[in-house]
Amino acid sequence: MREVDLDRALRFATELAAWASETIRRPRDPRDAVREKDGPADIVTATDEAVERHVREVLAAAFPEHGIVGEEYGTTEGRPDAPHWVVDPVDGTTNYAHGLGWCSFSLGLAAPDGTPLLGVVADPWRGETFSAVRGRGAFLNGRPTRAAGHTTLTGHVFLTEWAAHAHWPGMDALLAELAERHCTVRVMGSTALSLVQVAAGRATAAAIGSFHHVDGLPALLIAREAGATALPELPEYGDPLLLAAPDAAAEATEIWRAKLPGR
Known part of the structure; x- marks a missing residue:
């Protein structure tokens, strides 16, 4: 795999997550009609498409050798030995389209063999951004976060x-x-x-x-x-x-x- 500056990639991913969160939080334009993709339970809005288009434009300019795989616009091939980005602009579109405040923006970078290198998931409604770089731990709004210490599923x-x-x-x-x-x-x-x-x-x-x-x-x-x-x-x-x-x-x-x- 071609060498990649993960610190630089994380900065771009975090900035895109902040932009996407702000975009998703805006009141929906009444003209932003819900459209079906593969059926009534698989829908898309103009916001999904606008967020993904912007993410693709920014990433293509900053990392021209990288591929991009997106929820709304499919796959853009990069160099075979370069990483590729995965993006879901609004994960939880049904909630978003119905005014339920539980959806997210998801962006990650993976090696050519699919190994995840970095990930960012933003919750626009609670102002939270989760992030991780492989081997460096996980963070929530810049602070380390850890899985629970519970020893059983009961009561949880x-x-x-x-x-x-x-x-x-x-x-x-x-x-x-x-x-x-x-x-x-x-x-x-x-x-x-x-x-x-x-x-x-x-x-x-x-x-x-x-x-x-x-x-x-x-x-x-x-x-x-x-x-x-x-x-x-x-x-x-x-x-x-x-x-x-x-x-x-x-x-x-x-x-x-x-x-x-x-x-």
Whole structure:
């Protein structure tokens, strides 16, 4: 891989996250109509597109050799030996379009083999920005953050997300087992924002049924750098993902493997 200045890349990512957060917080223009992509549960707004266009323009100017993979505009190839960026301009568009204050901006940089190098996830509504560079720990608004020290799922929070509008295979059995253990489950509506709650120590664990790099890779790196256990450590596209606080990981993994055979 060609050498990359991760400090410079992080500065650009953080600045873009601040700009995107400000843009997302603005009152929506009534003319910003919601449009379907692949169906009624997969939608896009003009804000999604405007944020991604701006991010692409800035990154292309600053890192012309890098590729870009985005939620709204697909893949722009870079040099084969250069890293590539992954961007989800508004992760949680359904919440955003309906005025629910739980969505995020997600941006990450990955090596040519897919290894995450840096990640930024911004929460516009709470003024929080999570960040991490591989091997340097995780940060929340510039301060170190760590996964919770909980030793059990019982009495704590487990976050998950639908597969668009539907349950994913094994989800119902997993939720039933968590309920038996008095673990409270929440479905909030933004994959990136749900996953980084493990890094913040707010959720003891989180899981998704289908991993997508544009909204999952930055949050995965941040959670791992905060000390969370990931199963698998780096999922393939479409694979399930489990994140858990380190001392509760054995219990979470046992349930995960029991309810999702083959995992």
